[in-house]
Amino acid sequence: MGHGTYVKGLETTATFDRDTQHFIIHSPTITSTKFWPAGLGCTCNYAVVMAQLIIDQKPYGMHLFLCQLRDLHDHKPLPGIELGDINSKFGFEIVDNGYLKFNQYRIPRTNMLMRHAQVSKDGTYTSQTIPQIVYLSMMSTRMMIIQGAADDLAMAATIATRYSAVRRQTANSKGVEPQVLDYQTQQMKLFPAISLSYALWFCARSVRSFCNQVMIDIQGGNDSRLKELHCLTCGMKAFATEMAASYIEMCRRSCGGHGYSHASGIPKLYLQCLPQSTYEGDNTVLYLQCGRSLLKFYMLAQGGAPVPSTMQLLAETGTIPANLQAATDFNLTLYELILKLNTLSLITDTVARLQESSASKNADAAFNAHSLEIVDIAKAYCLYTTLVWFIETLEETEWDYEAKTVMVQVCELYAVHNILVNSGSLLQNKVVTRQQMSRIASRRVELLAELRPNAVTLVDAFDYPDRLLNSCLGRYDGNVYEALYEYAKSSSLNHHQVHSSYEKHIKPMQQALMAKL
Amino acid sequence: MGHGTYVKGLETTATFDRDTQHFIIHSPTITSTKFWPAGLGCTCNYAVVMAQLIIDQKPYGMHLFLCQLRDLHDHKPLPGIELGDINSKFGFEIVDNGYLKFNQYRIPRTNMLMRHAQVSKDGTYTSQTIPQIVYLSMMSTRMMIIQGAADDLAMAATIATRYSAVRRQTANSKGVEPQVLDYQTQQMKLFPAISLSYALWFCARSVRSFCNQVMIDIQGGNDSRLKELHCLTCGMKAFATEMAASYIEMCRRSCGGHGYSHASGIPKLYLQCLPQSTYEGDNTVLYLQCGRSLLKFYMLAQGGAPVPSTMQLLAETGTIPANLQAATDFNLTLYELILKLNTLSLITDTVARLQESSASKNADAAFNAHSLEIVDIAKAYCLYTTLVWFIETLEETEWDYEAKTVMVQVCELYAVHNILVNSGSLLQNKVVTRQQMSRIASRRVELLAELRPNAVTLVDAFDYPDRLLNSCLGRYDGNVYEALYEYAKSSSLNHHQVHSSYEKHIKPMQQALMAKL
C-alpha cells in the first residue's frame, strides 16, 4: 500500500527461524499491506510474495517466497492471513484486485524461490544474482503492454472514424448536412489517432522482435544487450500508453454525446488503457529511467564506446547540417532527421546543464532539478525511434503501389503532426527554421485532405470484428441508430414500465405536492 | 438521436390540426428519437419538446411545446408516448437519462409556448422572436458549467496535492524517501493544475458578473451586449471544461496506483467534468462560434466600429512593440502583452488567409479549410482573457502582503506555463524571441520551487470539506493509509469470507485439476 514504485521500500519481512526451518512472513505496518494484485481478493490460493529477507537480525534485501493463502478444502484464508477485495475502482470492476496482510505467518524454508539466491538449513546466505535478469519478466510484460495500447487505440479509432462517416451535422449553405468526417477539426481529432495506431503497432512489433532476440542471446550466455532492452521497454511502454490514452479520449469526444454512452464502446477501451500508464511502472518513473540510461549511453559513446543498435543516433554530434537549414525536400527522410536532431540537441543541452548543476548541488538534487528535461529526452527518443521503425516497416514490407502511397501519407502525418506538437522545442533549439515549420504546418493540412478518402479503409484494415469492438457506433454495417435504440431499450431500468422508485418516492412526493394545489 | 449540435436539424414535427385545435407531435424517423435528457428515463411527467412547427404543410421552424408524458395516477407512459432509460454510460450512472418517441401524439394548441411566437385558432402564425434571447438560458447554463469545471478541478488538485505531501517514494542517496511532492516532475503535474484552478475560479466569477449585468441591461430593453456575451460564454465554457478535464486526469495519474481506485475520489470528479465538454454545446462547435464571432468583431473594429468591453484587444494593431522584443522585465504585464499579441497575430493571419481562400473557394469550404486556425484564435483569446481577469482579481482584492506574494506567483505560473505550452506558435509568430522563451522556461522551473512550500496551503484555501472531497487520499488529516484500508475492507465482496463464486466455479475446477494430479 505504501510502495509500488520503490520495491526496495517494501516493508514485509521474511525472518528465518533456524529452529523450525521456517520463514516467518510478517506485515509489520499498515503501509506494508499488499494492495492491487488481480485475483487476490476472492480467488487466488497461492501468492509469490516479495519480502525483506532477515537472518539473525540482518537484512538481505528483497526475495521471493511462495505462500499458500487459502485452505484448499473450504477456500477460507489460512490462520495468519488477512485478505480481501480492495473495493470499487475506475475500471476493471469485474476483477477482484485484493489486499493481503501477514501476521507471523510461517512457511517452510524451501518455499523461498532459490534460483538466484539461497538460504541453507544453517542460515547461510548465498547469491548469484545478476540484477537485470530479475527484470526480464517485467520487460516482456511491458512489451505486451505496448501491443495492448496499440490495440485499444486502434479499436477506438475504428469506432470513431466509422461513426464519423455515418454521423451528419449542420447544414451548409446548400442545405446539405456533411458527414462530420468532412470537417477539418474532426479530421484533426481522428487522423493523427489513426496514424498513431499504426505507429504503435509497428513499434510493438519491433520491440517484440528485439526482445525475443535478446532472450535468445541470454540463453546463449550473452546478456550484453539487457540494459539496452531495459531502456527501450521503459521508454516505449510509457510513450505508448500515454499517447494511446490521450488519443482514445480524443476519439471518444469526437463522437459527441453518444461517445459518453457505453454504447460507443470507447469508455471501456479508455479504462482498460488508462492504468497501463501506472502499473508495471509509473510512466514518469519509466521515462526518467529511460532518459537517464540514454544519458549514460551517450556519455559512453562520447568516450568512444560502441553504441547499441537502437541508439545509433547517440554516436552523432548533434550539429544541424547546413542542408537541413536549407531543405526544400519535405519528406520522411527530412522528418526523421529533424526528430533525431531534436533528441540529440536535448541530450547535449541537458548534459551541459547537469554538469553545471553538479558543481553546486549534490547528485540527487542535480538530477531532480533537471528531471523534466530528462523526461523530455526520453519522449523525444521514443518519438524518433517509432518514426524510424515506421519507415523501416514501409521499406521492408511488400506493399502494392496504392497501399504504399496511402501508408506513406499515414507515416508522413505521424511525423509532421508530432513535429508540430513539438514545434516549440524544435524552433527554440534551432533544429527547424520558422519558414520550414510553416511549410510543415501547411503539409499537415494537406495530408488531412489527402487521407480523407481512405480514412474508413485505414481503420477497416485493422480488421477488428464487431464482436470485439462491442460498439453501436463502430459497427461495420453502419446501422448506428438502430443499434443505439436497441441498446437503450435493453436497459435493466426498462424491464418494468414503471420503476419501483415510483411507489416509494415519486408518488408520495407527487401526492403531497398536488394536495397543496 | 441524430442531432444534438444542429438544432435546426431536429426531425420531430408539431403539425397543427385546425379541426381539433391540436398539435400532433410525431417522431417520423428513428433518428428523431430524443436521447439524453436527464430524468426522462423513469421520472419525468412532463417535457418541453422542441419540434418543427407545421401549418398547412408549411414548416415554420423550431418551436417549444409542453407535453405530458406519463399518467399522473399510475406513472405509465401515455398512449402515443414511448420512453425509457438509455442504458449504461461512462458516468452519471445514477441518473436516468432517457429516450422519447412520439406516435401521432396530440396536445391542445395552447400547449405551445407562445411568448415569442404564436399560432392562433385559425392557424395564423405570428412571431416577434429576437433569436439571441432564446439563447439566454443556454448562456447562463454555460456560465454555471464554468464554475462547475473550476470546482471539479480544484477538488482534484486538493486531493492530489495533499496526498503527494503524505506519499513518500524512492530513497535518495542518504537513504531518505522524499515526499513525492518534492519531485520536480510531480510539481509539474500539480502546480499548473492549482494555478488553473484559481484562474478558472476567477474566470467563472467574471463571467457571472458580466452575465448578470447583461441580464439587467436586457430587462432595461438594451440587448446590445448579447452577442458579446454569447461569444464569451461559448469560448469560456469550452476552454474551462477542456482544460479542467485534462488537468483532473493529470491529478489522478499523479496519485499512482491508488489514483485509479474510487477511494481517491478523482475518477468521479473526472466523469462529472468530462461530458461538460459535450453537453450544452460540443466544445469544438463552441470554439468555432467564438472564433468566428471574434473575427466578425475584429472586422467591425477595423472598420471603426466600437469594440465590446471584453474585446478591447481587437482595436489594436497586432504589431509587436520594440520594447517587447527587447524586454528584460519578466512580469505579469509582459506575459499579458505576449498573450494579447499572440491572439492578435493569429487573428490577423487568419483574416488574410480566409480572404485569400475566399477567392477560390465557396464560403463553407473556405471556413472549413481554416477551422483549425479559428479554434486556435478562440483558445488564445480565452487564455489571454483569463489571465487579464486573474491579474484584475489580484489588483482589486484586498490581500495581506504574504498572500498577495504567493498569489502573484500562482498567477505568474499560470502565465508562463501556458506561454510555454504555446511556445511553438509564439516563436513561429515572432511574438517572443528564443532568448525570451528560454528566460520564461527558467522562470517556470524557479516558480515550481518557489510554490512548493505553499502548495498544500494553496489547496487548503479552497476549503472543501472532507465530506465533499469524499477521498481517502485527500483527507485533511492525512490519515491516508488507514482510510484506504477501511475502504478496502468495506467492499461488498468481503461480506463473506468465501465468495459465492467459489462453490459454483472455483471448487469444481480445482477438484477436476486435483483429480488429474
Ligand SMILES: Cc1cc2nc3c(=O)[nH]c(=O)nc-3n(C[C@H](O)[C@H](O)[C@H](O)COP(=O)(O)OP(=O)(O)OC[C@H]3O[C@@H](n4cnc5c(N)ncnc54)[C@H](O)[C@@H]3O)c2cc1C
Ligand atoms: C451526460 C450527457 C447529458 C446530456 N443531457 C442532455 C439533456 O438533458 N438534454 C438534451 O437535449 N441533451 C442532452 N445531452 C446531449 C448533448 O446536448 C449533445 O450530445 C451535445 O449537444 C453534442 O451534440 P451531438 O451529440 O449531436 O454531437 P455531434 O454534433 O454529432 O458531434 C460529433 C462530432 O462532430 C463534430 N461536429 C459537429 N458539428 C460540427 C460542425 N458544424 N463543425 C465542426 N465539427 C462539428 C463535433 O465537434 C464532434 O467531434 C446530454 C449529453 C450527455 C453526454
Ligand SMILES: Cc1cc2nc3c(=O)[nH]c(=O)nc-3n(C[C@H](O)[C@H](O)[C@H](O)COP(=O)(O)OP(=O)(O)OC[C@H]3O[C@@H](n4cnc5c(N)ncnc54)[C@H](O)[C@@H]3O)c2cc1C
Ligand atoms: C489497475 C491496477 C492493477 C494493478 N495490478 C497490480 C498487480 O497485479 N500486482 C502488483 O504488485 N501491483 C499492481 N498494481 C500496482 C502498481 O504496480 C503500482 O500502482 C505502480 O507501480 C505505481 O506505483 P505507486 O502506486 O506506488 O505510485 P507512486 O510511486 O506512489 O506514484 C505517485 C506519484 O509519485 C511519482 N513518483 C514516484 N517516485 C518517483 C520518483 N522517484 N521520481 C519522480 N516521481 C516519482 C509518480 O510519478 C506519481 O506521479 C496495480 C495498479 C493498478 C492501478
